[in-house]
Amino acid sequence: GCNPLAETGRSKxxxxxxxxxxxxxxxxxxxxxxxxxxxxxxxxxxREQVLLELSFVNSDLQILKEELEGLNISxxxxxxxxxxxxxxxxxxxLKETKDVDFTLPxxxxxxxxxxxxxxxxxxxxxxxxxxxxxxRTPSRDEAGIEMLxxxxxxLGYVESRFFPPTRHIGVLFTWYDSFTGxxxxxxxxxxxxxxxxxxxxxxxxxxxxxxxxQTQAGLENAVDAFQKAAGVLSYLKExxxxxxSYDMSPAMLxxxxxxxxxxxxxxxxxxxGLSGIRNEFFTLVKMTQEVAKVGExxxxxxxxxxxxxxKENIPYSWSKLAQIKSDHYKALAHYFIATILCDHxxxxxxxxxxxxxxxxxxxxxxxxxxxVLAVLKDKIQRKQLGKAHLRxxxxxxxxxxxxxxxxxxxxxxxxxxxVLTAAHKRSLLKYAQQETEDDFLSLIQAPDILPKTExxxxxxAPQFSKVKVKDFFHKLGPLTVFSAKQRWTAPRTIRxxxxxxxxGFSLKGGSPVQVYCLDPVCSAASAGLKxxxxxxxxGGMDCKWLGVNEVLEKLRxxxxxxxxxxxxxxxxxxxSLHSKSATYSMGMQKTYSLICLAMNEDKIDQTKKAxxxxxxxxxGTKNRQKAASTLxxxxxxAGSSQIKKKLSPFTLLNTESSLY
Numbered sequence: 001g002c003n004p005l006a007e008t009g010r011s012k013x014x015x016x017x018x019x020x021x022x023x024x025x026x027x028x029x030x031x032x033x034x035x036x037x038x039x040x041x042x043x044x045x046x047r048e049q050v051l052l053e054l055s056f057v058n059s060d061l062q063i064l065k066e067e068l069e070g071l072n073i074s075x076x077x078x079x080x081x082x083x084x085x086x087x088x089x090x091x092x093x094l095k096e097t098k099d100v101d102f103t104l105p106x107x108x109x110x111x112x113x114x115x116x117x118x119x120x121x122x123x124x125x126x127x128x129x130x131x132x133x134x135x136r137t138p139s140r141d142e143a144g145i146e147m148l149x150x151x152x153x154x155l156g157y158v159e160s161r162f163f164p165p166t167r168h169i170g171v172l173f174t175w176y177d178s179f180t181g182x183x184x185x186x187x188x189x190x191x192x193x194x195x196x197x198x199x200x201x202x203x204x205x206x207x208x209x210x211x212x213x214q215t216q217a218g219l220e221n222a223v224d225a226f227q228k229a230a231g232v233l234s235y236l237k238e239x240x241x242x243x244x245s246y247d248m249s250p251a252m253l254x255x256x257x258x259x260x261x262x263x264x265x266x267x268x269x270x271x272x273g274l275s276g277i278r279n280e281f282f283t284l285v286k287m288t289q290e291v292a293k294v295g296e297x298x299x300x301x302x303x304x305x306x307x308x309x310x311k312e313n314i315p316y317s318w319s320k321l322a323q324i325k326s327d328h329y330k331a332l333a334h335y336f337i338a339t340i341l342c343d344h345x346x347x348x349x350x351x352x353x354x355x356x357x358x359x360x361x362x363x364x365x366x367x368x369x370x371x372v373l374a375v376l377k378d379k380i381q382r383k384q385l386g387k388a389h390l391r392x393x394x395x396x397x398x399x400x401x402x403x404x405x406x407x408x409x410x411x412x413x414x415x416x417x418x419v420l421t422a423a424h425k426r427s428l429l430k431y432a433q434q435e436t437e438d439d440f441l442s443l444i445q446a447p448d449i450l451p452k453t454e455x456x457x458x459x460x461a462p463q464f465s466k467v468k469v470k471d472f473f474h475k476l477g478p479l480t481v482f483s484a485k486q487r488w489t490a491p492r493t494i495r496x497x498x499x500x501x502x503x504g505f506s507l508k509g510g511s512p513v514q515v516y517c518l519d520p521v522c523s524a525a526s527a528g529l530k531x532x533x534x535x536x537x538x539g540g541m542d543c544k545w546l547g548v549n550e551v552l553e554k555l556r557x558x559x560x561x562x563x564x565x566x567x568x569x570x571x572x573x574x575x576s577l578h579s580k581s582a583t584y585s586m587g588m589q590k591t592y593s594l595i596c597l598a599m600n601e602d603k604i605d606q607t608k609k610a611x612x613x614x615x616x617x618x619x620g621t622k623n624r625q626k627a628a629s630t631l632x633x634x635x636x637x638a639g640s641s642q643i644k645k646k647l648s649p650f651t652l653l654n655t656e657s658s659l660y
C-alpha cells in the first residue's frame with residue numbers, strides 16, 4: 001500500500017475522513033447516553049437539561065455530516081493533474097476501518113481446533129495483518145486493485161479456516177459508513193469482505209477520475225474503470241444483501257452503480273468528440289442523439305438520488321451535480337440540432353430522403369403543422385424550428401447555472417462554472433446571429449429529442465480468478481478436511497509393525513489419505529487405528545498434502561522397522577448457530593446503530609411467533625417506533641432449546657452467508 005503518512009491530497013482527505021469518523025462516533029455515544037438518561041429519569045429539571053444537551057448534540061452531528069459531505073464532493077483532488085476543460089467526475093471515498101489484531105484469536109484457535117503449535121504460524125498471522133493494514137491505503141492503480149482483491153480472496157481462506165458456524169472467535173471488525181461516518185461493528189467476516197469489495201469499487205472510480213480525458217487512451221481507460229467500478233458494486237449488491245451499513249444497502253448501491261455507468265457514458269461522448277465535431281449534417285445528428293443519451297442517464301441518476309431512503313444519506317452536492325449535468329447535456333443536444341437546422345440548408349445535390357429519415361429519428365413528434373421534409377425544404381420553417389431549439393438550450397443552460405450557484409460546494413468548483421458559462425454564451429451567440437425583427441411571430445415549441453447511442457455501456461463483472469492467491473495457512477492441510485466446520489479428534493500416534501509385508505489396511509482418497517478396508521485383527525487395529533482415519537504424519541514427517549502413492553512409498557521405505565503414524569478421526573459436524581446479525585431497514589433512512597446490546601437467551605420464549613424487540617441506540621428523531629437497529633431480532637431455532645448460555649455484547653454481531 002501507499003505510505004499512510006505521505007502528504008498527498010488524497011491521503012489528507014482520507015485522514016480528515018478518519019478524524020470526522022471519530023468525532024461522529026463520540027457525538028453518537030453522547031446522544032445515546034442522553035437518550036437513555038431521558039428515558040430513565042422522571043425529574044423535570046433533569047429532563048430539561050438533557051433535552052438541551054440533545055439539541056446541542058444534534059447540531060454537532062449535523063455539522064459533522066456536512067463536513068463529511070464536503071469531503072465527498074472534493075472532486076478536484078482526484079482529477080487528472082493535466083489542464084482540462086471538462087466537468088469533473090465524482091469518485092467514491094474509501095471506507096475507513098479500525099486496526100484488527102488477529103494474533104491471539106487465531107493462535108488460540110490453531111491450538112484448540114487444529115491441535116498444532118500455534119507459534120509456528122506467527123509469520124503467517126503477521127502477513128495477514130500486514131496485508132490488511134496495506135489495504136487501508138491502496139495505491140490508485142492496478143497494483144492497488146490487485147492488492148485489495150488478493151486480501152478479499154485471502155479472507156475466503158481465513159473464513160473457512162478460523163470462523164466456525166457455531167461460535168465466535170473474538171475478532172471484532174469495525175468499519176465506518178462512507179457517507180454518514182457511523183461505525184458498524186461485527187464479529188463476522190462478511191462485513192469485512194463486503195467493505196473490501198466496496199473499497200475495490202471506490203478505487204476503480206478514483207482511477208477513472210484520474211485518467212487523462214484529453215487523450216483517446218485516457219478516455220478508454222476511464223470508461224473501463226467506471227464500468228468495472230459498477231461491476232464490483234453490482235456484485236456487492238447481489239452477493240451481500242441486508243448489509244448493516246447504509247453505504248452498502250441495496251438502494252444506495254443501485255444509485256452508485258447508475259452513477260458509475262452515467263460517468264462512463266459521459267466519457268464515451270467525450271471520446272467521440274475528442275478529435276472535434278465536424279459541422280456536417282449527419283455527424284451532428286449522431287452527436288445530438290449521443291449527448292441526449294448522456295442527459296437522459298444523468299436525469300435517471302438524479303431521480304434515483306432523490307428517492308427514499310437514499311436521499312437522506314447521499315451527498316446533496318452529488319444530486320445537484322447530476323441535475324446540472326442532465327440540464328447541460330440536454331442543452332447541448334438542442335444546440336446541435338439547432339446548428340443542423342440553421343447552418344445546413346438543403347442543397348440540390350443532397351440526399352433529401354436520407355436527411356428526412358435522419359432528422360425524423362430525432363423526434364418522437366414534430367410540432368403541429370410541421371412536416372420533417374417540409375422543414376428541410378422551407379428556409380423559414382428551418383430557421384423558426386432551429387431558434388426554438390436554441391431557446392430551449394438557453395433555458396437548460398440557465399437552469400444548470402442557477403442550480404450550480406445555489407449549491408455552495410459546487411459553486412466553488414471553478415472548472416464547472418467555466419464549462420457551464422462557456423456553453424451558455426455559445427448558445428446565446430448562436431441565437432443572436434439568427435435574430436430578426438419578426439421573431440415575435442414565431443410561437444413554435446421545440447420538441448423533445450429522442451436519445452440514441454451506438455455504444456453499449458454495461459457493468460464489467462470482477463475477475464477475481466485473474467489474481468492468484470496462496471493460502472497463508474497452507475500448512476494446516478487441505479481445506480476440504482482441515483476447516484473450521486470440520487471436527488475431529490486430537491492426533492494420536494499408532495505404532496505399526498509389518499506383518500509378512502502387509503500393513504493390514506488399504507489407503508484411499510486424495511490429500512490427506514484415508515484408511516479403509518482395515519483388518520480388525522491386524523496390529524494396526526490393535527494399536528488403535530480405525531476405519532476412516534486420516535493419516536497426517538508418517539515417521540514424524542507431515543503428510544497432509546501427500547497422495548496415496550506418496551504415503552505408501554514412505555511406508556515401504558521403512559522396511560521391516562516399526563513406524564509411527566499420526567492419525568485423526570473425523571467427528572460429526574455440529575449444526576450451525578442461527579444467525580444473529582446486523583441488518584438494514586430500507587425504510588428507516590435516519591436510523592443508525594452504534595453498539596449492539598447483550599441479550600439473555602434464557603428469557604427467549606421459543607413458543608412466540610414474533611421475536612422480541614431489543615433496545616438500540618439511534619441517531620435521528622423521526623420514525624422512532626419504526627426504526628430498526630443493526631441487530632437481527634432473536635428467533636427460535638429448531639433443537640436449540642437445550643442450548644442456554646449468556647451471550648456477550650458482541651456475540652450478536654455475527655452473520656452467516658445466509659444473511660448475505
